[in-house]
Amino acid sequence: MTMYLWLKLLAFGFAFLDTAVFVAGNSTPPNTPAPTNASKPSCENKYRGVSVSYVFNKDNNTFTATLDVKEECKPPECEKEYSGLHACVNKNISMSHSSCEPPFQHVLEVPPGPNDFELKDCVQLEEAATSLCLHWQNYSFLFSGQFTCNETKIEYKFKCGNHSQVGKNYMFKVMNLKPRTNYTCSSQVFYNQQLLISRKQTIETDFEAPGEPQDFACFAADATEGNISWTPPQNDFHSFSLCYQTIPKQGEANCTSLDKTQHRTDLRHLTPYTKYEVLLQARVTGRTVRKSRNVTCQFDTSATYPGKVKGLRVVRKTENAIEVSCKCPDQRNGPEGSYYLEVRTGNTLVNSYSRSECKFFVEDLQYLTEYNFSVYYNNTLYSGPRESATGSTSYNAKAVIIFLVFLIIVTSIALLIVLYKIYDLHKKRSSNLDEQQELVERDDEKQLMNVEPIHADVLLETYKRKIADEGRLFLAEFQSIPRVFSKFSIKDARKSFNQNKNRYVDILPYDYNRVELSDVSGDPGSNYINASYIDGFKEPRKYIAAQGPRDETVDDFWRMIWEQKATVIVMVTRCEEGNKNKCAEYWPSLEEGSRVYGDVIVEINEHKRCPDYIIQKLTVGNRKEKANGRAVTHIQFTSWPDHGVPEEPHLLLKLRRRVNAFSNFFSGPIVVHCSAGVGRTGTYIGIDAMLEGLEAENKVDVYGYVVKLRRQRCLMVQVEAQYILIHQALVEYNQFGETEVSLSELHPYLSNMKKRDPPSEPSPLEAEFQRLPSYRSWRTQHIGNQEENKSKNRNSNIIPYDFNRVALKHELETSKESEQDSDESSDDDSDSEEISRYINASFVMSYWKPEMMIATQGPLKETIGDFWQMVFQRRVKVIVMLTGLKSGDQEACAQYWEEGKQTYGDVEVHMKDTNKSSAYTVRAFELRHSKRKDPRTVYQYQFNNWNGEELPAEPKELVLMIQNLKQKLPKKNSAEGNKHHRNVPLLVHCRDGSQQTGIFCALFNLLESADTEEVVDVFQAVKSLRKTRPGMIPTLEQYQFLYDVIASTYPAQNGQVKKSKHPEDKVEFDNEVDKAKPDANCTSPVEALEKTPEGEKEAGGAKPTEGAEGPEHAANGPASPVVTQSA
Known part of the structure; x- marks a missing residue:
């Protein structure tokens, strides 16, 4: 215990030892005390009053902050300038010096960017004459949905004339200003009490509404015209708006804009005997249109001659009584009146009648007499034009019955006598049936002629x-x-x-x-x-x-x-x-x-x-x-x-x-x-x-x-x-x-056809081409050469023949039958020249007769409407365009399509889609007719590689396009057989409708023949086309081109023809495998291209046992002989 206390005392003593003395070994303490460290001043107190200014850099949308530091401050302890600061992004900085401690921490509050604010005019248009309104709009908040700067530190200052505003409100509105007056306005934005943006502008207030016109008056000049007059208002205005309508109202009012200098105007084409109300107002156009109050007046047009009665019908009710009826005229043009009927026979007036309703029953007329009935309407002031019709009375039935009874009795007696005579003769004749029917004279050989055989x-x-x-x-x-x-x-x-x-x-x-x-x-x-x-x-x-x-x-x-x-x-x-x-x-x-x-x-x-x-x-x-x-x-x-x-x-x-x-x-x-x-x-x-x-x-x-x-x-x-x-x-x-050749023999055949033997003579191919008839002017071309139609032709040498031209109907027939039923037509397709319009287009027979194609020229600007009418009336499915819009400096075809919807007469054309390939462009159109409900889809194939050249640069591309467009054509219905339709699924055009069109049509038919029959006949294909339209395949190069394209499309491999496989080439025009029966019972193909003008002949004396007509019918033969002409 005593030891423990001594140890504690010893430790306590050591704590108070002068360790420096102890360590140094100097036991004598210094006479003066050691100095102590005095404390340094705070850096916060040193730099607290620093001020910061910001400058915006437009190049990179950043700020540069400059610090106003009066005390000593050098890097690296602190910076006086900071660049590249982003708007509304705070930056923490540290400021220190050897003379103070600890370092001062400061925050740089970066303001929003000037680009984030825009000064807008926010005045309402209806208040713009006496008010102005300014509005600072923060785009950072609008587009990002948040504003990262402290909004409470933003302050707005506005001043316009004597009116000012300071505070957080970003909108400034001043009212009760003078119209048409300039005001100078300044607008500023402060952030953290530092000016960020300042704008100054002059704003003019708008026009005030004009006063109403004065001395407004109107009166009728005659039955269809009115005169209007007025004096202008005193204050500013730019124009007048005048509207007029009937009383009571019928439809929308007719309105027009008039110049401010006008003080009168005339209203024309008014309806006679009608009350009209006229409204006039002055207008001024500034930021918006301001109108004066309406001034109105009324006037009545006078009566005039009524129109012609409609729907005149003359119906015989009895043998000598006729009913005449009609409908009221479209324009009575006056008070309620009466209908008048005059009955005449020849130039003699038989009787006249007057009725308030157009229904007359005329009795006691003479039997078997033709009468003329004239009806007109009188509105108590004027009489309208007469509408006439004829009607006839019949015979007196009672008198005829008496005569017929007498005639029957006499005839019966005579018939009994004749029958008895026949019976008596019949019994006397031979009963051998083999000797009864002697059809010709016994010595038949005598009537024969001596006709010599004909040498080739x-x-x-x-x-x-x-x-x-x-x-x-x-x-x-x-x-x-x-x-x-x-x-x-x-x-x-x-x-x-x-x-x-x-x-x-x-x-x-x-x-x-x-x-x-x-x-x-x-x-x-x-x-x-x-x-x-x-x-x-x-x-x-x-x-x-x-x-x-x-x-x-x-x-x-x-x-x-x-x-x-x-x-x-x-x-x-x-x-x-x-x-x-x-x-x-x-x-x-x-x-x-x-x-x-x-x-x-x-x-x-x-x-x-x-x-x-x-x-x-x-x-x-x-x-x-x-x-x-x-x-x-x-x-x-x-x-x-x-x-x-x-x-x-x-x-x-x-x-x-x-x-x-x-x-x-x-x-x-x-x-x-x-x-x-x-x-x-x-x-x-x-x-x-x-x-x-x-x-x-x-x-x-x-x-x-x-x-x-x-x-x-x-x-x-x-x-x-x-x-x-x-x-x-x-x-x-x-x-x-023989000009037909099978595909298996085509390649050696064509090789031999091109050889010249001897070299000075034409090759067989050239000779074959020279044998082609030209058919130049072989049929009439009257319609296309008429004076009113000449302007519709691109080339005066390419005029369609009258017999196969495409006739346009003036109005589309609206039948209650289905459109499918109405497609079928008779031989002549019910097209008559009297009711048709002209277009430079011809029917061309396709491979699958009697189906046809249309060959036509590129539309002119004035014939685009006719072109679309033809497409709609003939139910075209595919349009083939073989040229561009220009051929060199010459127009080859007017652009007959536009983006969106276009209307041509009753047909609306809407381009729905466009697809382009390297060789051709496909456009899809939707066609609607104002009288039909269902739309139709039409495809246009424009071949892009045939501009102004005689032959296409890439024939394979043309073949590919043909194989593709066949998918859009309707498949041939085997059940219809050879029934003729007015539908023409394919329309082809180039510049004149012959040069490139002829090549395309011939190639189209030849490819079909090759696919179906594995044979081609170029000669007959071209010969058939030349008969349908002038200018078809006019050169040897085009003729040889057809052979070459077919040969390249069906190349020979090991002596066999190898068909080119394309996905587009799977169109089947025939599904007769499942429907063989209807083929045998199909109707006859209509020879629409040519008709024999002569009448028919029947086999004389042929009486079919089943009640049918004679076994054979024919005309006297074709009117034109087969002749050879040089091409």
């Missing part, structure tokens, strides 16, 4: 000579041939059990060469069918000419095909034409697959539809025989019109090529049939046989061969037009030869 070298000249004078020589030759050779008996066909097997009672086969079927036991007449063997050119029994099977004879027809070993059937009719049955449908449909006809089984394997014919591949077998089935090809020609003959003979030459491709040496006879089996059948057989003769002997004997045909079957080549058609086909073949 003079075939064209002979045709021209015989067709001259309306075909007088052809008619003489044809009429000299007996219709029936009476020396050949016709007994089997007239037997009673065979009569129902004949379609027409006077189209019967001769006994000596009729086709005999095998006998069926127990069935009398089972070996009979209405068919005859026909000799070809030096080839006996090459053909069988048969009537179109009836429902009762279909089994017999197929038995004939099997027994005769026929492998080709040529059908030159449709099952129905003009709502008349021409032939039974004697083959199975694709849905059925096969059908049994008696013992014969017919199976369908393939069905292919082309524009002019349908090919069906069949297999025919017999249930009673073990032999394998035979392949039979059925070719149905579908382009023979209901009346007349085909206008293009090359169609039958094309049919012949298809038939010969399927027949062979080992086949049986070629079976040819139409309806009766004589007219069209004889024409086809005549063409086929005579072409063989022309190729074998270089001459033809058409007359002799037709006589031979008539000796083998009556009425073969039934009418004169068919006789002429045979000659036309021979001329066509002799002039132009």
Whole structure:
């Protein structure tokens, strides 16, 4: 315990030791005390009064702060200038010096940027004449939604004249000022009591409202005009506004603006006998429009002549009483009046009547007399013009009845006497039916003419000579041939059990060469069918000419095909034409697959539809025989019109090529049939046989061969037009030869066509082009050359022909029927020149006949409305534009589209979309008609790579565009067959509607032919186009271009044609695989491009057993011969 206390005392003592002495070893303490550290002054006191000024840098939108430091302060202890400070972002700084401590912490409060404030004029327009208003707007708050600076430190100062305001309110408004006076205003913004922004401006107050016009007066000058006068107000104004309307009000008032210098005006085209109210006010326009109070006056127009009565109807009520009625005129132009009727016969006034209502019942008129009825309206002051109509009374029915009773009695007595005489004569005549019908004189050979065969070298000249004078020589030759050779008996066909097997009672086969079927036991007449063997050119029994099977004879027809070993059937009719049955449908449909006809089984394997014919591949077998089935090809020609003959003979030459491709040496006879089996059948057989003769002997004997045909079957080549058609086909073949080429042979064929052998001679391609007829001025062009239409043509040499020009209707018909039903039209499409407008456009036949395209020139500015009317009326789906708007310095086409909506007459055009590619531009338009509800979509394809050049720079791009636009065209409906429509889905135009348009149309048709039939005929495609419009394919380069494009589109690879695959090239114009049946029963294609002017001829004496008309109808043949002209 004692030790512990000693230790504590020792430690306490050490605490008070002078450690310095202790450590130094000096035990002597200093005599004076050691100095102590005195405390330094505070830096806060030193720098508290520092002031800061801010300068805004517009280049980088930052502030520079400068400190006003009077005391010593140098870096690094403190900075006197700080740059790059952002608005409303505070910065902490430290200030120190060796003479003070601790460092002074200071905050730099950076003000908002001047760009964050904008001085606005906030005066309301209605107060602008006597008030002004200024408003500082903080954009930092507006756009970011927050203001980071301290708003309480912002202060606003305003001063305008004697008016001022200081404080936090950022809006300054002064009222009760003088109008049209200048005021100088200053506006400042302070932050933290430091000036941030200052603005100075001069503000002018607005106009005050003008006073009202003085001495306002109005009165009527006459029935349709009023005079208005006034004196202007005293104070400032700029114009007058005058409005007038009828009393009581009818619709909106008519208003107009008048110059301030005017003191009077006239109102014209007013309605007679009507009260009008007129309102006038003065206006001044400053920051807004200020109006004076309205001043008004009224006046009445005077009466005048009323209009003509409407809807005059004259209706016979009884034999000698007529009711006359009408509707009131559109303008009575006066007080309520009366209707007056004057009844005249010739120049004699019979009677006159007056009624308050336009309804007159005129009685006791003379029987069987024509009267003139004139009606007019009188408004008690004036009489309107007369409206006249005629009406007739009928006979006196009572008198006629008495006369008819007497006549019936006398006629009945006479008829009984005649019937008795006929009965008595009938009993005395022979009952042998075979000797009853003597159609021609016994000695048939005497009436035949001696007509020499025609050599190939003079075939064209002979045709021209015989067709001259309306075909007088052809008619003489044809009429000299007996219709029936009476020396050949016709007994089997007239037997009673065979009569129902004949379609027409006077189209019967001769006994000596009729086709005999095998006998069926127990069935009398089972070996009979209405068919005859026909000799070809030096080839006996090459053909069988048969009537179109009836429902009762279909089994017999197929038995004939099997027994005769026929492998080709040529059908030159449709099952129905003009709502008349021409032939039974004697083959199975694709849905059925096969059908049994008696013992014969017919199976369908393939069905292919082309524009002019349908090919069906069949297999025919017999249930009673073990032999394998035979392949039979059925070719149905579908382009023979209901009346007349085909206008293009090359169609039958094309049919012949298809038939010969399927027949062979080992086949049986070629079976040819139409309806009766004589007219069209004889024409086809005549063409086929005579072409063989022309190729074998270089001459033809058409007359002799037709006589031979008539000796083998009556009425073969039934009418004169068919006789002429045979000659036309021979001329066509002799002039132009075979120009069709298959795709598989195209490349070597084209290579040979381009060779010159010898080099000095034209190549075969050049020679082919030179053979093309020019068809220059071959049809009239009267409409396009009329004086009022000349300004609508871009090129005076390219005028559409009258026969196929596109006629515009003045008004669109509004039918209650659906638009789809109204699309179908008759042959002439109901377009008459009297009610149509002119546009330079032509119908051009497309590949899929009878569908058409329109070839037209680029619209002029004054014809843009007509262009869109044509697009709407013809239901165009795709417009193809092949040029730009300019060709060099010349306009090639007016721009007929605009952004948004444009209205042309009754048609509104709205451009909805535009898509551009490297080669073409596609625009989509929506068309609406004011009288139709549903809109229509029209696409425009503008090809961009064909500007002013004769040929396109990139043909492949043109082909791609064609394949693409085909997707927008409506697919061909197989159920419609060849029914004609007024719709034209494709319209093509260039500058003149011929140069580039011709190339496009030809290429479009050739590509379709290549895809469908795998053949092309450039010659016939161009020849057809030249007939439709002048200037089509005028040069050899364009002609060769068509060949080259087809060859490049279908390149050869290892000897085979390789089709270019494009997604756009999948359009199918035909879905007949599922709908084979309607093809056979389709109606005839309308030959819209050409019509035969002559009337029709019927087979004389032909009385169909079913009550139908005669078997064949035709005109006297085409009016214009086929002639060759240099292109």
